[in-house]
Amino acid sequence: MEQFSKQYYSISEVAEIFKVKTSKLRYWETQFPHLMPKRRSSGIRKYTPEDIEKIKVLIQLIEEKGLTIEGAKQAINHRGEAKNVNTPLINQLTEIRQFLQGLREDLGE
Known part of the structure; x- marks a missing residue:
């Protein structure tokens, strides 16, 4: 800001x-x-x-x-929805990555 x-x-x-x-x-x-x-x-x-x-x-x-006023409203709403949707997905992918890294270490790679 x-x-x-x-x-x-x-x-x-x-x-x-x-x-x-x-x-x-x-x-x-x-x-x-x-x-x-x-x-x-x-x-x-x-x-x-x-x-x-x-x-x-x-x-x-x-x-x-x-953009029109309506287009700007949709863009702003889409940004908010994208943040809400992506956060759980990113968290889940991070957990999967950590799990796979742990498996890799266990296998000695």
């Missing part, structure tokens, strides 16, 4: 970082449930560095790769 000097950023600061309009950031909040900046009691958004990283991913998917 990139280093940010502040704990919280305003919507206009975030818009400036990514060279987008604040209305786009507000719209993305309605479309991507994982993007929910904190709000003051007055309703003013406070973006954390983690929120900014999420926006960075959206910029890459939508602005740079040209």
Whole structure:
């Protein structure tokens, strides 16, 4: 994650970082449930560095790769599913590898 000097950023600061309009950031909040900046009691958004990283991913998917909002949603969901599916598989393969290495040592190879 990139280093940010502040704990919280305003919507206009975030818009400036990514060279987008604040209305786009507000719209993305309605479309991507994982993007929910904190709000003051007055309703003013406070973006954390983690929120900014999420926006960075959206910029890459939508602005740079040209995905639609729906396409970006699917890509984000697919990333989450891939992590959940691959972790048990990787653990299982690691156990099998350790077992085979143990057999190899027992056989003196």
